[in-house]
Amino acid sequence: MIVGIDLGTTHSLVGHYGEEGPQLFRNALGEYLTPSVISVDDEGHMLVGAPARDRLISHPNTSVAAFKRWMGTAREVQLGKRSFRPEELSALVLRSLLADAEAALGEKVQEAVISVPAYFSDAQRKATRAAGELAGIKVERLINEPTAAALAYGLQERKEGSRFLIFDLGGGTFDVSVLEMFEGVVEVHASAGDNYLGGEDFLDVLQTACLADLKLRADDFSPVERGLLRRRLELVKRSLSQQPEVSVEGQIGKHDIVWRIDQDRFLQLAEPLMQRMRMPLERALRDARLRPDQLDEIVLVGGASRMPLVSRLIARMFGKLPLRHVNPDEAIALGACVASGLKSRNAKLDEVILTDVCPYTLGVEVGQRDAQGHVQNGLFSPIIQRNSVVPISRESSYYPLAERQAKLSLKIYQGENPMVDNNIKLGELEITLNPTLPIAKNEVVVRFTYDINGVLQVEATPKASGIRHELMLQQNPGLLSDQEIRARLAALSELKIHPRAKQENIALLARAERLFEEHLSARQVLQQWISHFRQILETQDERVILEHRENFSHALDSLEAQV
Amino acid sequence: MNWAFELLGLRPDADVADVKRAYARLLRITRPDDDPEAFQRLHMAYKIVLAHISAKATAAIMPTPTVVTHAEPTSRPPVQLALPTHADTTNVTEPVVHLGTLTNEIIRAAIEAQNSEELSRWLKNRPEFWSIQIKQQAAQLVLQRLFQQPQAIAAHCMDAMLKFFDLDHVLSGVNPVALQSLRARQRTLWELRPENHHELARRAGLMHNGRPEVLRVRKDLALLQHPLNWARVTLAAMQSKRAHGLAALVRTLSNNGRLDELPASVNRQHAMFWFRGATGGPLLTRERFILHSLRAGVWAFVTMLAVVVIAMMSAAPDGVHWSEVARVAGILGGGILVLWLLIAGFWWFDLWQGMPESTPSRWPWLRRLAIPLLCVLSFAMYETGNAPYMRWLVMMCFIAAMRKFRRRIAGNGSFFARITASTPAFIWISVWIIAALSRAQGMEDFPLIPILALATFAMSIADLWRHRAYLHPRLARN
Structure with a gap:
């Protein structure tokens, strides 16, 4: 069985392509969205999703969120006794999603299509694949998030011959793709983005402004209090999408927080972030060789695109209002389901074909001799230009700089800057030349092959000798090797995870603990409720637990509504 | 192009809808994940045919420019419109007209900006640039105008501007080398303004106690603006520090020796004299000799x-x-x-015979064998006894051979290359070894000259062996 997964910065979703088209699965708590948060409880059990997010407030030291932003780096985080890499944290989320899918489908899931931001780099993509392997599944394909959104949107609307721009502002990443649909072909023209721009950054801006207004510093709060403040501000950010003015009142730790903000102020604060969104939009459009008026529609997806300022930005730049996707949170996951259907060659999808692009420019370092014989080194010579359709294979010829040069070192880079120093180095290849030949005859043909999954293969052949030098770019510093993946897979399997049946009880307790931190006035009551519910859980009598769970849940609901 | 039409099974008069239909149909049999090569060929054919059709369409409407040019995104006013007044009078209602004025304003802002943040802020606050098209056109115009006439714009301001207009990436269509050169020329113009002389001094390395020598830079700049005058040159030549400073200044002004990029205010001939005459390095140029x-x-x-x-x-x-x-x-x-x-x-002599083997020369064998021949000759004359002063010639050969050997081994990083990193070090090592040997032997008349001659020979042969690939192609195979 193959499923589609949206592994997001803040939320993750899972689904498959079923009889009635794409269909999402609910998690143990009955929701489609599973927060991408991991926590470890006192007994060493791993918690994923809503209970972990609640524990982010009550136990900030043993909980972690937004780890998608570290994918592709070697950063590790300490949770309880063990330290985790971002791949492992993602794998835990994936495992929980797969358990939901298996519960709904009643069969084992072996393969998945996972969505990644279009602008994810090589290292980040490989880290996502590794996460899939750690979760015990085969990642059949990585699909770009805007492309997935386009698949979901386009197939739903069935608009023939239209060009549109997908604006995907998620929790931590920003992506833009320009696409065209005709005759059942979904053709991506160009993608651009910013891997470190998302809803979280808007929240940071709010937090900085709030603390500055109240003349406080982040160090004035304990980790728990900081989490509480952030949660309040998150609510403020959400409310600002509907109300012109929002205020926060209450006590956090020793500090009384009284703060109000209106939409104009927020707009002003978010101005630098809006400026950062301009460049990818312009670049995507220019690379697609389209004028703004040639776009039929601009579609917003991703939770953070709900903010009204996004619509304003689009209106200012394109002179037209964007179209909001019915459910911006689910669009990508639905698209990933469609992609999984495509992968398994679902009969109903047979007429849909997707062509995607490589979002980065790939090339080599070269030196160039000018008219006066000065050599300028460190120039970037592109071989595969960004936004070329994949799979692609391109070759270019290079010559030694000096007469009688005996070897040539080919340094492979990814990036957009004309100088290689500002780009990312992917690898290096040493090529021996025949020094007795004149420069013009010492040609080296370099071929780059970029496949549909984003793996780059480099081949260099000196024409004179015809000996091929090859390099597969799969190992990056900061990435796990196959061996390490196997070792870590074994280690992850030993982690204790609560059975799915208990999830609801755990979620309820975590929620009660969060409320305990949030509401100073109701602490005593909550304390009693929590210990009471714990006692009932120990009886292990299913019927009694079910009954009490209902009551407990209602009580918590009314408490939350009250304050 | 015919192959593209054939591959898609189209007739040359097909329209865009036909092309897309044909492409979609063929794509079903050549899926990108099944047959990458066939897909690539199909996609290329598709793009070629689309480009051909759109080119034909533009060519067809070209004869009636009055209607189309308004909508055409690529139509720009001629770049010669340096004066905004001129642009205003030619076509008043066109929105494109403002581009001329806008371009001038951008350039002025870039010149006047104190720092890059100020310029970025100015650019970001202009409402015009929210329109993607105007921004693109303005960027093209600004760059064209700057290429025609470089302005005194600081490097960081230029970078900020290029970044804002997204021209600093490799596929922007601007030759990156030309852009670098423009940036360097503009930086030089900016540094030539009196208030920025300290930056020039800093970059040229004219520092004293960690502070830039602005006065010295001003004096030298004034000198360089005069035509070449032997009295001045003689006067400056007597101060070795000044001559080197002048050379460093010219190097900085000319973007590392690209003398045709010197600013117009500097006398080219004069600058070239100092650059060729006083720049460090082994070359014996005519100016250096003078x-x-x-x-x-x-x-x-x-x-x-x-x-x-x-x-x-x-x-x-x-x-x-x-x-x-x-x-x-x-x-x-x-x-x-x-x-x-x-x-x-x-x-x-030292330079001539020690040039890299790859430099073209008329008599390569004379150059390779110059030292051994000279050494044999002078040693023979010394040994025959009637020319004791020939020992100096043998010593000279030794030094030249050693210098050549060392120069050609440079960058190799081996132990031998490191211990012979400088001529004095090499001489000292030789002297100590010889002294130690003579002490050990207790000899009064140590055979210094034969040993030197032998060493010279050995080094020449080692060098020849190292460069054997140049002697005959067959020797290149190792």
Whole structure:
């Protein structure tokens, strides 16, 4: 069985392509969205999703969120006794999603299509694949998030011959793709983005402004209090999408927080972030060789695109209002389901074909001799230009700089800057030349092959000798090797995870603990409720637990509504 | 192009909808994940045909430009419109007209901005640039105008501007080398403004106690603006520090020796003289020879003058013996000049025979064998006994051979390359070894010259072996 997964910065979703088209699965708590948060409880059990997010407030030291932003780096985080890499944290989320899918489908899931931001780099993509392997599944394909959104949107609307721009502002990443649909072909023209721009950054801006207004510093709060403040501000950010003015009142730790903000102020604060969104939009459009008026529609997806300022930005730049996707949170996951259907060659999808692009420019370092014989080194010579359709294979010829040069070192880079120093180095290849030949005859043909999954293969052949030098770019510093993946897979399997049946009880307790931190006035009551519910859980009598769970849940609901 | 139409199964008069239909149909049989190569070919054909059709469409409407140019995104006013007034009068209602003025405003802002943040802020606050099209067109125009006439724009401001207009990436369509050169030229123009002279001094390395020597830069700049004048050159040549400073300044102004990029205010011939004459490095250029000859001449003259003055001051009671004084002065002055010529000769010889093997030369074998031949010759003459001064020639050969060997091994990083990193170090090592050997042997007349001759030979042969690939192609295979 193959499923589609949206592994997001803040939320993750899972689904498959079923009889009635794409269909999402609910998690143990009955929701489609599973927060991408991991926590470890006192007994060493791993918690994923809503209970972990609640524990982010009550136990900030043993909980972690937004780890998608570290994918592709070697950063590790300490949770309880063990330290985790971002791949492992993602794998835990994936495992929980797969358990939901298996519960709904009643069969084992072996393969998945996972969505990644279009602008994810090589290292980040490989880290996502590794996460899939750690979760015990085969990642059949990585699909770009805007492309997935386009698949979901386009197939739903069935608009023939239209060009549109997908604006995907998620929790931590920003992506833009320009696409065209005709005759059942979904053709991506160009993608651009910013891997470190998302809803979280808007929240940071709010937090900085709030603390500055109240003349406080982040160090004035304990980790728990900081989490509480952030949660309040998150609510403020959400409310600002509907109300012109929002205020926060209450006590956090020793500090009384009284703060109000209106939409104009927020707009002003978010101005630098809006400026950062301009460049990818312009670049995507220019690379697609389209004028703004040639776009039929601009579609917003991703939770953070709900903010009204996004619509304003689009209106200012394109002179037209964007179209909001019915459910911006689910669009990508639905698209990933469609992609999984495509992968398994679902009969109903047979007429849909997707062509995607490589979002980065790939090339080599070269030196160039000018008219006066000065050599300028460190120039970037592109071989595969960004936004070329994949799979692609391109070759270019290079010559030694000096007469009688005996070897040539080919340094492979990814990036957009004309100088290689500002780009990312992917690898290096040493090529021996025949020094007795004149420069013009010492040609080296370099071929780059970029496949549909984003793996780059480099081949260099000196024409004179015809000996091929090859390099597969799969190992990056900061990435796990196959061996390490196997070792870590074994280690992850030993982690204790609560059975799915208990999830609801755990979620309820975590929620009660969060409320305990949030509401100073109701602490005593909550304390009693929590210990009471714990006692009932120990009886292990299913019927009694079910009954009490209902009551407990209602009580918590009314408490939350009250304050 | 015919193959593209054939591959898609289209007739040459097909329209865009036909092309897309054909492409979609063929894509079903050549899926990108099944057959990458066939897909690539299909996609290329598709793009070629689409480009062909759109080119044909533009060509068809070209004859009636009055209707189309307004909608055409690529139509821009001619770039010569440097004066905004001119642009205003030609076509008033066109929104494109503002581009001329806008371009001028951008350039002015870039020139006047104190720092890059100020410029970025200015650019971001302009409402015009929210329109993607205007922004693109303005960027093109600004760049065209700057390429025609570089302005005094600081490097960081230029970078901020390029970043804002998204022109600093590799596929922007601007030649990156030309852009770098424009940036360097503009930086130089900016540094030439009096208030930025300290930046120029800093970049040229003209520092004193960690502070830029602004006054010195001003003096040198003033000198460089005059045409080449021998009196000034002689005066400056006598101060070795000044000559080197001038060379460093010219190097900085010319973007590391690209002399045709010098700003217009600097006299090119004059600048070139200092650059070629006083830049560090092994080359013996004509200018360098002139500069050192001037110095040697002045020293010879001063020495002769000193001799005359001393003779006059310590004059014997029976008056000055002018013939004697003239002889002494002549020998001293001539000696200095001859010494300089000898040094220059050795310098030239050392460079000529030590050039990299790949430099083209008329008699490569003469160059390769110059040292061994000279060494054999001088050693033979020394040994036959009637020319003891030939030992100096053997020593010279040794030094030249060693310098050549070391120069050609440079960058190799081996132990031998490291211990012979400088000529004095090498000589010291040799002297100590020889001294130790002679002490150990207890010999009074140590055979220094034969040993040197042997060492010279050994080094020449080692060098030849290292470069055997150049002697014959067959030797290149190792």
